[in-house]
Amino acid sequence: MSDLTARAKELDAADELAAKRAEFVLDDVVYLDGNSLGALPANVPDRVADVVGRQWGALRIRSWEESGWWTAPERIGDRIAPLVGAAPGQIVVGDSTSVNVFKALVAAVRMAGEGRDEIVVDATTFPTDGYIAESAARMTGCRLRPVVPSEVASVLGDRTAAVLLNHVDYRTGRLHDLPALTAAVHAAGAYVVWDLCHSAGALPVGLDEHGVDLAVGCTYKYLNGGPGSPAYLYVRSDLQPRFDSPLPGWNSHAEPFGMRPEYEPAPGAPRGRVGTPDILSMLALEAALEVWDGVSVESVRAKSLALTDFFLECVERYVPEGAVESLTPVAHEERGSQVALRCQGADAVMKRLVERGVVGDYRAPDVLRFGFTPLYVGFADVERAARVLGELLS
Numbered sequence: 001m002s003d004l005t006a007r008a009k010e011l012d013a014a015d016e017l018a019a020k021r022a023e024f025v026l027d028d029v030v031y032l033d034g035n036s037l038g039a040l041p042a043n044v045p046d047r048v049a050d051v052v053g054r055q056w057g058a059l060r061i062r063s064w065e066e067s068g069w070w071t072a073p074e075r076i077g078d079r080i081a082p083l084v085g086a087a088p089g090q091i092v093v094g095d096s097t098s099v100n101v102f103k104a105l106v107a108a109v110r111m112a113g114e115g116r117d118e119i120v121v122d123a124t125t126f127p128t129d130g131y132i133a134e135s136a137a138r139m140t141g142c143r144l145r146p147v148v149p150s151e152v153a154s155v156l157g158d159r160t161a162a163v164l165l166n167h168v169d170y171r172t173g174r175l176h177d178l179p180a181l182t183a184a185v186h187a188a189g190a191y192v193v194w195d196l197c198h199s200a201g202a203l204p205v206g207l208d209e210h211g212v213d214l215a216v217g218c219t220y221k222y223l224n225g226g227p228g229s230p231a232y233l234y235v236r237s238d239l240q241p242r243f244d245s246p247l248p249g250w251n252s253h254a255e256p257f258g259m260r261p262e263y264e265p266a267p268g269a270p271r272g273r274v275g276t277p278d279i280l281s282m283l284a285l286e287a288a289l290e291v292w293d294g295v296s297v298e299s300v301r302a303k304s305l306a307l308t309d310f311f312l313e314c315v316e317r318y319v320p321e322g323a324v325e326s327l328t329p330v331a332h333e334e335r336g337s338q339v340a341l342r343c344q345g346a347d348a349v350m351k352r353l354v355e356r357g358v359v360g361d362y363r364a365p366d367v368l369r370f371g372f373t374p375l376y377v378g379f380a381d382v383e384r385a386a387r388v389l390g391e392l393l394s
């Protein structure tokens with residue numbers, strides 16, 4: 001047994017989250033793609049069967065009330081809230097991340113008011129945020145300023161209306177400084193929208209603590225909600241009365257069943273709703289969130305850093321020098337829960353890794369991306385992934 005195999009064994013034996021793995025449907029594959037699609041929590045299939053068979057099949061229309069369908073968006077929002085450091089009543093679940101980016105960004109510009117006509121966006125963002133920001137800018141008469149995150153603070157000014165940022169960069173895994181950037185945006189008198197897709201469920205976010213204005217995120221990565229599971233929108237409670245949604249659908253009305261021609265926004269988080277919620281996906285997500293019972297985000301963060309540290313160490317040992325270059329920061333305060341390795345022929349290398357039972361993903365043009373979900377990835381998985389990568393590149 002190599003010393004790294006022995007270390008992996010020790011680390012797994014001491015891992016307080018190790019038992020969580022049994023709550024997921026997994027096989028012999030090393031699954032390092034939970035930052036794209038989280039694994040299936042084992043309780044979800046039976047729950048979905050009940051929602052379809054009993055709630056829909058037998059109760060039919062009664063389920064909107066009796067099965068809690070109507071209030072699911074805010075109820076599940078409250079279940080996500082502690083995972084991102086938010087008090088109840090500020091998160092609503094529904095729509096996709098893209099749609100929530102649109103709602104949040106346009107609402108932020110509307111809050112900023114007259115004279116503020118610039119939207120700043122992370123130039124390295126996951127593309128959908130950039131596309132939506134461009135359209136939101138055009139619709140609101142703003143100028144769009146794409147800048148790299150390290151330059152955001154230097155472009156803020158009295159014309160800045162809103163700033164759209166990613167907590168963790170989807171490609172490099174870099175963790176951005178949410179408290180400092182939020183404070184800088186506020187000092188300029190503007191509003192910030194954070195995209196939490198790659199941080200929620202992997203590390204503490206502290207939305208309330210750091211005074212974040214608006215945030216969005218998906219639930220199919222570290223929250224394991226399933227393919228296309230609904231996203232969420234956070235609007236800080238004191239901003240809710242001023243949240244003027246650009247998509248004021250009937251579900252966000254103060255009295256949806258009043259069927260009134262005039263729009264009157266609902267108070268609180270439901271103001272962020274749009275149309276009829278996608279109940280099947282939403283209740284699958286609600287079941288998936290049960291794996292978080294009794295789990296602290298701090299313990300998840302501690303394990304995530306231990307996993308990525310160990311992976312970097314194993315890669316250094318097993319992979320021939322110069323074959324890969326890590327794009328992920330070494331400093332813990334700058335690292336999310338993934339490791340991105342630049343590698344020649346990365347696309348083909350990832351295909352071979354998958355054939356050998358190590359599933360990460362490839363991101364153009366040259367990145368091997370490995371996501372570490374602390375609830376079900378162990379240290380032996382990490383050692384095996386790096387060893388197989390080393391064998392392929394030797």
Ligand SMILES: Cc1ncc(COP(=O)(O)O)c(C=O)c1O
Binds near residue numbers: 128129170195197231
């Ligand atoms: C940072 C980020 N934002 C948004 C999205 C996607 O948004 P949507 O849920 O609308 O597909 C992703 C991944 O798909 C992402 O990584």
Ligand SMILES: Nc1c(O)cccc1C(=O)C[C@H](N)C(=O)O
Binds near residue numbers: 197
């Ligand atoms: N949302 C995805 C999808 O519908 C299909 C394939 C991948 C995804 C992803 O989530 C990609 C992911 N946001 C990324 O960081 O690359």
